[in-house]
Amino acid sequence: MAYSNKVLDHYNHPRNVGSFDKSDPNVGTGMVGAPECGDVMKLQVKVNPETGIIEDAKFKTFGCGSAIASSSLATEWLRGRTVDEALAIKNTDIVNELSLPPVKIHCSVLAEDAIKAAISDYKNKAGVTTQETATA
C-alpha cells in the first residue's frame, strides 16, 4: 500500500514544525505515544486567552510518514479554530483527508489524542492561572 500524495507532501514539507516555550501560560503541550511503540508526537497550541482562538500550533513527531503527516495536518487545522472547535477534530477526519490505509489509522488516533492532550494542558494551565488570580 503506497502513501497518498497528501501524506507524501506533508512528510516532505511538514508544516509548522517546532516548539513553543512550555512554561508560557498560553501554550498547551500534548505529548503522546511511546518510543517502544514507534511513535511519539508532541503537539503544542498557542491560544489567545481573550478570544479562545488557537493562534498558532506546532508539532514535532518521531514516527512513520503517516504519523508525521497526521500531526502536520493537525497543526494546519488547529490554527484559527477555537479551543472547543479543536476538540471536535476527529481521527476519522484525518484518515479521510490523508486517505490513510487501515494499518495507519492509529497514527490519526495519536494525532487526535495529541490535540486533546494539548488542549487539556492549556485548560489546566488557564484554570490554575484563574484560581491563582482569584486567591491573590
Next chain:
Amino acid sequence: MSVTPTGATARKAAAYLEVIRPADPKTIIPLCFNPTEYQISKANMFAEIPVPGLETPLIQYIRGDSEKLSLEALVDTSDTLDDVRVTYVKKLRELSPLYEMFKEGVDLTKVQWTAH
C-alpha cells in the same frame, strides 16, 4: 568509469562508476567507488600442437580476451550521491521530539510515556 556526477566531488570517492543496465541503457546509475578490492584479469589462450618427431609440442596462440575489471559494488539508497545519513537523519532529527528532549538533557529512559 566516466563522468563525475554532481555532488560526488564532495564525497572524495576514489573513482566513479556508472552502471548501465543492459536491458535499459537509458537508466544510468552513478556510483561512488571506494575500492578496497578489485581484480583486473586478462587471459590468453594457447594450444599445444603435437608434432610427430618433436619431443615437446608446439605452443600455438589461439586468442586473447580483453581485460576485465571485476569488483563488488554496494548500491546504497541514495541515487543522488547525497549522504543518506546526513540528508534523512538530520531531517528526521529536526522533526523528532525525542531528539529535542535529548538536547534538553532529559533522560529518555526515565520518562513516563503514555503508551498506545
